[in-house]
Amino acid sequence: MSKKTDQNKLQDTPYSLGHTDEVEYEYQSPTGLDEDLIRKMSAMKKEPEWMLDRRLKALQIYEGMAMPTWGGDLSPIHGEEIHYYTRPKMDQAKSWDEVPDAIKKTFEKIGVPEAEREMLAGVKGQYDSEVIYGSLKRNLAEKGIVFLSMDEGLKQYPELVMEYFGKVVPIGDNKLAALNSAVWSGGSFVYVPKNVDVGLPLQAYFRINTESAGQFERTLIIADEGSRVHYIEGCSAPSFSSASLHSAVVEIFVKKGARVQYSTVQNWFKNVYNLVTKRAWVEENAEMKWVDGNLGSKLTMKYPSCILAGRKAHGELLSIAWAGAGQHQDTGAKMIHLAPETTSLIVSKSVSKGGGRATYRGMVQMVPGAYGSRSKVVCDALILDELSRSDTYPTNKIMENDVILEHEATVSRVSEEQLLYLQSRGINADEASTMIVNGFMEPVVKEIPLEYAVEMNRLVGLEMVGSVG
Amino acid sequence: MLKIKNLLVKVENKEILKGINLEIGKGEVMALMGPNGSGKSSLANTLIGNPIYEVTEGEIFFEGNNLLEMKPEERARLGIMMAFQYPTSIPGVTIREMLLAVLRAKGLTVSALDLKKQIAEEAEKLKVDPTLLNRNLNEGFSGGEKKKMEILQMRVLKPKLLVLDEVDSGLDIDALSLIAENVSEMVKEIKMSVLVITHYQRLLKYLVPDKVIVLKNGEVVDRGSKEVVDNLEKEGYKIYE
Numbered sequence: 001m002s003k004k005t006d007q008n009k010l011q012d013t014p015y016s017l018g019h020t021d022e023v024e025y026e027y028q029s030p031t032g033l034d035e036d037l038i039r040k041m042s043a044m045k046k047e048p049e050w051m052l053d054r055r056l057k058a059l060q061i062y063e064g065m066a067m068p069t070w071g072g073d074l075s076p077i078h079g080e081e082i083h084y085y086t087r088p089k090m091d092q093a094k095s096w097d098e099v100p101d102a103i104k105k106t107f108e109k110i111g112v113p114e115a116e117r118e119m120l121a122g123v124k125g126q127y128d129s130e131v132i133y134g135s136l137k138r139n140l141a142e143k144g145i146v147f148l149s150m151d152e153g154l155k156q157y158p159e160l161v162m163e164y165f166g167k168v169v170p171i172g173d174n175k176l177a178a179l180n181s182a183v184w185s186g187g188s189f190v191y192v193p194k195n196v197d198v199g200l201p202l203q204a205y206f207r208i209n210t211e212s213a214g215q216f217e218r219t220l221i222i223a224d225e226g227s228r229v230h231y232i233e234g235c236s237a238p239s240f241s242s243a244s245l246h247s248a249v250v251e252i253f254v255k256k257g258a259r260v261q262y263s264t265v266q267n268w269f270k271n272v273y274n275l276v277t278k279r280a281w282v283e284e285n286a287e288m289k290w291v292d293g294n295l296g297s298k299l300t301m302k303y304p305s306c307i308l309a310g311r312k313a314h315g316e317l318l319s320i321a322w323a324g325a326g327q328h329q330d331t332g333a334k335m336i337h338l339a340p341e342t343t344s345l346i347v348s349k350s351v352s353k354g355g356g357r358a359t360y361r362g363m364v365q366m367v368p369g370a371y372g373s374r375s376k377v378v379c380d381a382l383i384l385d386e387l388s389r390s391d392t393y394p395t396n397k398i399m400e401n402d403v404i405l406e407h408e409a410t411v412s413r414v415s416e417e418q419l420l421y422l423q424s425r426g427i428n429a430d431e432a433s434t435m436i437v438n439g440f441m442e443p444v445v446k447e448i449p450l451e452y453a454v455e456m457n458r459l460v461g462l463e464m465v466g467s468v469g
Numbered sequence: 470m471l472k473i474k475n476l477l478v479k480v481e482n483k484e485i486l487k488g489i490n491l492e493i494g495k496g497e498v499m500a501l502m503g504p505n506g507s508g509k510s511s512l513a514n515t516l517i518g519n520p521i522y523e524v525t526e527g528e529i530f531f532e533g534n535n536l537l538e539m540k541p542e543e544r545a546r547l548g549i550m551m552a553f554q555y556p557t558s559i560p561g562v563t564i565r566e567m568l569l570a571v572l573r574a575k576g577l578t579v580s581a582l583d584l585k586k587q588i589a590e591e592a593e594k595l596k597v598d599p600t601l602l603n604r605n606l607n608e609g610f611s612g613g614e615k616k617k618m619e620i621l622q623m624r625v626l627k628p629k630l631l632v633l634d635e636v637d638s639g640l641d642i643d644a645l646s647l648i649a650e651n652v653s654e655m656v657k658e659i660k661m662s663v664l665v666i667t668h669y670q671r672l673l674k675y676l677v678p679d680k681v682i683v684l685k686n687g688e689v690v691d692r693g694s695k696e697v698v699d700n701l702e703k704e705g706y707k708i709y710e
Contacts, residue, residue: 416520417557424517425571425622426545435570439561439605 015269017236021106021209023127026089031212032080035059038182041085045151045185048158058171058181065175071330071361072299077273082214082245084183086128092149093133099125106207106236120232121200122147126217127209129185140198146191147202150218153189160191164220168251168281168307177277180216180249187217187248192227192258201230201263201449206246208237208272214245221251223258223286232449235266235274236296243271243298252280254288256310261289265452267459268296270326276302284310284339291447292319294329295459303361305334308342308373315344320444320456323356323388324463332362332393337403341372349380349444351437352388353463363395364405371402379409382440412440434464470495470662471630476527478508478515478687485511487687488527493630493680496660500673500698503684504706509666510554512684513634516664517551518544531630546575548629552619552636558607564588564618567606568625584625591624595647612639620648623655631655633665637672649675670702685709 027044029037038059042052067074093099122136124147131149140147146157154161171181188204208215223229237244246268254260260280268274274297280288290304306315321329335344350358364375381390392409414436422432438445438457445453471493478486486508493499503509515522516529518541529536536544559567565581565588572579592599595617607615616636623631631652637645653676655661665676673695681698683691690709691697700708 415557418559420517420519420541421553421557421559422567422570423541424545424551425567425626426542426574427567427570428542428574429540431570431574432542435562435567436559439559442561 017106017267018238018269019106020238021127021207023100023132023209024089025086025128025210027085027087028083028210028213029085031083033059033082033084033183037084041183041185044087047154050162051154054166054171055182055184058178061172062175062178062182065172065178067175068301071301071359072328074273074275074299076243077245081212081242083210083212084214084216085185086210086213087130088127088132092131092152094135096133096135099133120203121145121198122202124149124188124202124204126186126204126206126215128207128213128215131186137200143196144193145196145198146189148189150187150189150220151185153220157189157191160222161189161220164222164251164253165218166251168253168279169249169277174277176247176275177249180218180247180277183214183216184218184249185216187219188221188231189219190221190229190231192223192229194224195226196224197228198230201232203232203234206233206235208244208246208268211240212242212244214247217248219248219250221260221262222253223255223260225255226257227255228259230261230263232263232452233265234452235264235268237269237272240269240271243273244269246272246274246276246297248276248278250276250278252288254280254282254286256283257285258283259287259289261291262304263291263293263448263452265293265448265456266296266300267455270296270298270324272297274300274302276300278302278304280304280306280315282306282308282310282313282315285312286310287314287316289316290318290333291444292317292331293444293448293452293456294319294321294331295456297329298326299328299330301330303332303334305336306344307336307338308344309338311339311341313339313342315342317345318347318444318447319349320441321348321350321358322459322463323350323352323358325354325356328357328359330359330361332360334363335365335375337364337366337370337373337375340370342370343373344375346375346377347444348378349382349441350390351382351384351440352390353384355387357389357391359390360392360394362393363397365397366400366403366405368399370400373400374404376406377408380440381409381411382437383411383413384437430465431461434461437464470497470532471664472528472530474528476512476515476529477525478511479523479525480511480521484525485687486515489684489687489689491682491689493662493664495629495662496656497680498656498663498665498676498678499680499682500678501664501666501682501684502668502698502701505668507684508687509668509684510634511687513551513632513664513666516544516632517541517549542574549632550623550626550628550630551632551634552616552623554635554638556607556615556619558605558610560605560608562606563604564602564606564621568622571626587625588621591621595621595624595651597621613641613644616640616648617644620651624651627655627659628661630662630664633663635666635668637667637669645672646675652676670698673698683709
């Protein structure tokens with residue numbers, strides 16, 4: 001009881017996903033991380049020897065690296081207090097009927113009701129360490145599309161996993177990527193064959209359901225030449241009083257002429273540390289688009305990247321960060337132009353309020369020979385009160401002359417003029433400011449699926465109540 | 470309908486309206502004239518409740534409601550609407566979204582589809598480029614387009630009192646007569662009252678006032694009917710010096 005009250009204080013607006021679902025667990029590792037745990041996990045998952053070797057190597061690298069000292073404050077993360085592996089007691093349900101009622105309800109709450117699920121090509125749900133529900137429309141499976149949990153992917157397509165796993169995010173890329181490579185569990189494995197258009201989006205939903213559980217999912221998407229796919233992920237967690245760690249790695253291969261969109265709406269509870277490495281390898285004439293909505297978490301450090309490796313490859317990141325009381329959203333993008341005539345676009349929008357802190361941290365790199373390339377970076381920050389903060393750290397490494405780089409940055413407040421205009425039409429002050437903030441976010445929000453967009457707009461409405469004096 | 474009594478207004482401690490009295494009846498058109506800086510726009514802004522303007526004395530009543538105790542949105546819901554001289558842009562919000570929110574804030578049940586249709590029809594009458602309806606309100610619009618969007622809002626919201634703040638600035642003659650025509654039509658159709666603020670006489674040829682008031686340095690220096698305008702046209706504001 002008292003716990004619940006405390007948690008409500010932590011969240012200044014109601015958090016509709018703060019309940020714990022009644023899920024039975026088969027196994028939870030003791031807190032802390034060592035070689036024995038990795039061996040045990042790998043054995044429980046019946047993994048091939050080479051994966052265990054990679055995990056152990058990653059553990060070694062992880063232990064030898066220091067935590068990043070830039071970005072946000074990582075000192076409250078105590079590795080020895082985290083349960084690194086928490087396995088729900090159920091096999092992956094193949095049909096909706098097999099999913100326990102409690103979990104169904106959570107799906108409804110995050111705005112994925114039955115009707116909406118019909119609009120998806122496939123769905124995955126992961127609780128803590130394992131994927132517990134998965135489906136893929138039959139006609140898509142017949143076209144050769146693969147949408148599996150990463151663990152299942154490793155079992156069924158070991159040669160593909162061996163080839164691509166850790167290729168664009170090497171195990172020693174950064175300390176948190178090394179941690180993920182050592183203890184990864186769950187996540188998605190997607191393969192789209194040549195010239196196949198998946199059409200409807202694939203959706204994954206990640207939930208940390210157990211107190212002090214870490215979630216370390218690993219996602220690998222391979223879009224073969226000329227294919228198209230849109231992958232959506234949503235994240236939430238119950239209102240626990242102790243901090244949780246979510247540290248995912250996402251690797252995407254966009255082959256020649258393929259197009260991939262990866263949309264994320266993370267609405268973690270405000271004590272989750274969300275430290276994620278996402279990177280795409282983009283070949284000739286291919287296109288990678290990251291759409292990234294960061295609403296929840298205590299601290300997010302995430303910089304989705306595109307390595308534009310082939311001529312005319314295009315990379316894009318559209319992001320919106322909401323930094324409310326006690327939150328730090330340290331987000332951005334990296335665009336690495338390795339080939340001629342490659343193009344990239346970064347649109348980063350942030351709203352900070354009630355002492356929240358939003359940081360844009362990004363890099364555009366153009367190597368010698370990436371002639372005719374072009375990049376545009378737009379950073380817009382909306383600061384809603386004196387307590388809040390926004391910083392921009394753009395880095396450009398341009399080693400080629402024949403390129404164009406544009407950078408625009410704005411910092412604004414909700415203007416009195418706009419408020420008066422809407423009020424003078426009959427809209428009250430709270431609603432007017434909600435409208436202005438949603439309007440500011442609109443260019444990014446319109447790129448995300450409707451159910452998430454509605455949820456984001458609703459959240460802004462809740463946050464804005466009483467914010468205008 | 471609108472009664473203003475002995476209105477004193479300050480902005481940043483500077484007195485800018487020094488005891489204004491005026492009355493507008495239902496279906497009446499009143500022209501508020503005066504040279505630059507005479508307090509015309511200040512009066513309009515005070516009327517809609519712009520918080521920058523501090524009322525130190527006097528009363529404003531609209532259909533028996535004490536406006537000075539009401540927020541801007543409450544005044545709007547009574548049926549007061551200002552067509553702004555420089556309408557601000559609202560990024561990420563189309564005119565449709567805004568009007569839907571406005572009508573719903575008034576407690577009306579509106580179908581988004583019906584409203585869309587109505588807005589499209591009004592836009593056509595006002596010769597508004599239909600692509601503007603899908604764009605962020607007023608963002609990158611020309612001066613004339615912004616003014617037409619204000620009039621379009623008037624057509625949909627049907628206010629009881631319209632305040633036209635310098636609508637003639639930066640408009641060509643065709644746009645001006647079109648706007649005046651639309652306003653006159655509303656006066657006839659729904660007996661809308663109008664407070665038309667203008668520096669020039671041009672607009673008043675198309676929108677003929679029942680009453681005229683002339684302000685200078687925050688005070689009323691002349692009042693009467695249409696002949697005040699004719700006189701001003703001949704003599705200019707120097708007659709009040």
